[in-house]
Amino acid sequence: MRDQTVTFKGGKDGLQVTLDAHVDWPLVAAALTERLDEQRSFFSGARVTLDVGARPMRKDELGSVKAMLERREMSLWMVMSESQTTIDSATALDLRADLISPAPTDAEGLPVGTEDEGTQGIMVRRTLRSGRTLRSQGHVVVYGDVNPGAEIIAVGDIIIWGRLRGNVHAGADGDDSAVVCALDMRPTQLRISGYISIAPPDKRHKPKPEVAFIRNRQIIVEAWR
Amino acid sequence: MGAKVVTITSGKGGVGKTTTVANLGVALARLGQRVVLIDADIGLRNLDIVMGLENRIVYDLVDVVEGRCKIRQAMIKHKLFPELYLIPSAQTRDKTAVSPTDMIQLTDKLRPEFDFILIDSPAGIERGFRNAVAPSDEVLIVTNPEVSAVRDADRIIGLLEADNKGPAQLILNRAKIDLIRKGEMLSAEDVTDILAIRLIGIVPEDEHVIPSSNNGVPVTLNENSRAGMAFRNIARRLMGENVPFMPMEDDNNILRRIARLLSGG
Known part of the structure; x- marks a missing residue:
């Protein structure tokens, strides 16, 4: 099975990059750089939506991703995260930010009550x-x-x-x-x-x-x- | 320790940021404070005109940041107050000439020698605003009693909260008491109801303000001006004094005024 640390998905809003929320950040950052450099010319000019899942990211961490993308002629267009910290960091960097909630079907989400049915x-x-x-x-x-x-x-x-x-x-x-x-x-x-x-x-x-x-x-x- | 860095911002343009900075600067200097005003609106130089110091500019903020002169060389001393200085903005450059880090370094160098550093922020929420807010210890948000200005102020407060700057305080500028009394203008209560931050002053609309700005003599030097009085009160509140709001400066709710009298505030 292919490594899931970094996954790419093309869409009408540009390139969506999803980063695993549970792997240590330096490893994720390194994997992202490596994957982008493998096909540098292919990604050049892309508008990137970054989905970091539940990972809380500091402003400097997010800023370094943004700079890294810009050095490769890509632009960080939007950040999606379940973490308010990440959203605040993105806002502080003047980036579009979307707070997302885990999908109700998300198996890793919190289990919903025992007796009553509920949704997340x-x-x-x-x-x-x-x-x-x-x-x-x-x-x-x-x-x-x-x-x-x-x-x-x-x-x-x-x-x-x-x-x-x-x-x-x-x-x-x-x-x-x-x-x-x-x-x-x-x-x-x-x-x-x-x-x-x-x-x-x-x-x-x-x-x-x-x-x-x-x-x-x-x-x-x-x-x- | 040293100086307190206060950034004056608004989101919306034309609500009276520059007028506020000039008047608070003069009012603080009159109270014996050592003050530097920094015009961070690079590309649109205004504060020097309102302060009546335009013809004395040799160096500007960008010259300091880019190392073409020493900070002292760009600091213009006020004609009446030897402890009041202005660092003007550059006319010919844009906001990208200065970074938030530059602003922090500049104010850190000024802090030991002054009591207050007031920064005049440009309108908007982009780089210029980030530059102006980066070094601040306190933020004053200027708004007018109109819906669009309040909406922009709300956005600014949200951005400041995300940056852990704050809590910001509010100056309600250009309040027309007669219109508020008739319910045709937002009252201080309406505005703070939405923004939910502390009000540090209400400045009434005053016909003295525009000619004062044009002549380069901030209105707070005019003892007969109600706006000038309001700015002097804000300056004292900035220094930590508990100054009651002027009668009619606050909203006109009689019950609230009685409550205030009883509570001794």
Whole structure:
């Protein structure tokens, strides 16, 4: 079997490079350099999306990968990781960054409860400010606010324990049963599956917990009981 | 120890960063502080004009970084305050002429001899902003009471948090008290509600500001200007003094004002 430390996949967004999250970083970095140099002319000019999985990466580590790619006439376009540390490092380097959650089918993920069926997602314990995008193959739970200009895209449900004022898209792969909950529901735009709604202008808005879901082919928002 | 490095930034352009830096610089100097102002907006030189020092420029920030002159040679002494200096930005170069490391090295050399180093950041979130923020101990974010400026400030705060810089403090500039009272403009409370950071000052809209800037005499030297007063208060708060907000400087909620009176703040 071929070594899985570094794998390449071509796609419409350029070259996706996936790095094993559990091998020691110096070995991974060396393997990456070696693989790129094997076919240097082939990779030259490529736009790279780097998927480092669960590995937390420091700014200098990520910076050295970026510089290494640039020396080979490639550009680091986006970083994907399950680690907030890596995402913060990427943001600090002005790179596009996507926080991803392990796919619900991921065998290496945490086992889901013993008695009740459940699905996986990510929990974010901070306020999402303008410009931040959060994507998940599962659900998203935010303990904090979602400010205007921030965006959450989840294949599953979205639960905001705070004020929702940005854009959210639940059931992004076409799940009409997905829901969005918030303690104070005032999204810029709310999408569930293929449906879109905007909050009605409401001067006398009183914060209260609400749930949004699809009924009769439209998005309904109801007080949570 | 030495100087405290304070970066003034905003995200959005035109909200009053340069005016704020000039006025805080003068206000701190009046309070006997030793201050250097650094204009980090390379390519768009402004701070020297507002400070009335444009005609004295010989060397600039890029000259210092590239070793064409000593730091002292690029430091322009203010006409009224012998302990207030300006390092102007270069007119002809761009942001890539300076790196975040250069800024850290420069401020480290200045720290022992001063009390405050104020850095005027360019608008935007790219290299120039990174340069300006890299050496900072404290960040002040200037915003106006309008939705777009607040949105950009929010983005900046997010970037600062990711860089472990902060917590930043907020200056709400150009507040029109009468419009806020009528509910036609965002109040300080509306703004801090979204941004969730500490407010260090509210600067009211003041007709004295623009002529002052044009004449190179920062408005805080004008004793009759309310904006000037607000900047003097911010300077004292930067020095760690507990200065109450001016009446009508804060939002107009009577209950909050009574609460503040009772709490002695």
